[in-house]
Amino acid sequence: MKGLGKFLLFFSIVLLSVSVFHSCGQAPTEEITMTICYWGSPAEDTAIEAALDAFEKANSGIKAVPMYIPGDISGVEYASKMRALAQANQLPD
Numbered sequence: 001m002k003g004l005g006k007f008l009l010f011f012s013i014v015l016l017s018v019s020v021f022h023s024c025g026q027a028p029t030e031e032i033t034m035t036i037c038y039w040g041s042p043a044e045d046t047a048i049e050a051a052l053d054a055f056e057k058a059n060s061g062i063k064a065v066p067m068y069i070p071g072d073i074s075g076v077e078y079a080s081k082m083r084a085l086a087q088a089n090q091l092p093d
Contacts, residue, residue, distance in 0.1 A: 030061075037067040037085075037092035039078035045070075067092050 038048055045068045052064040071077035085091050 031063055032061060033063045033065060035065045035067050035092035037069065037082070039069040039071040039075060042070075 036048070036052065038044070040048075045066075048068070049066055052066055055064055056062065069078050069081045082091070
């Protein structure tokens with residue numbers, strides 16, 4: 001559970017940073033889409049999706065697309081998926 005708390009804290013800081021930098025500039029003329037890739041348990045997936053929904057509500061003009069990769073604690077599946085995305089030049093934001 002400690003890992004989940006640290007992960008959610010890190011994720012919240014990243015979202016807050018994007019929000020602050022977005023609000024410093026001019027309003028976008030078109031929607032910005034960013035893909036957020038993460039791995040973990042189904043509970044972590046639910047928490048991240050809730051955080052992304054809240055982020056989108058607080059930041060009109062930015063769409064956060066979740067890319068959940070189920071996996072074990074070692075991250076082997078996540079690493080494999082990221083290598084495949086890198087080879088295809090389709091890495092998430």
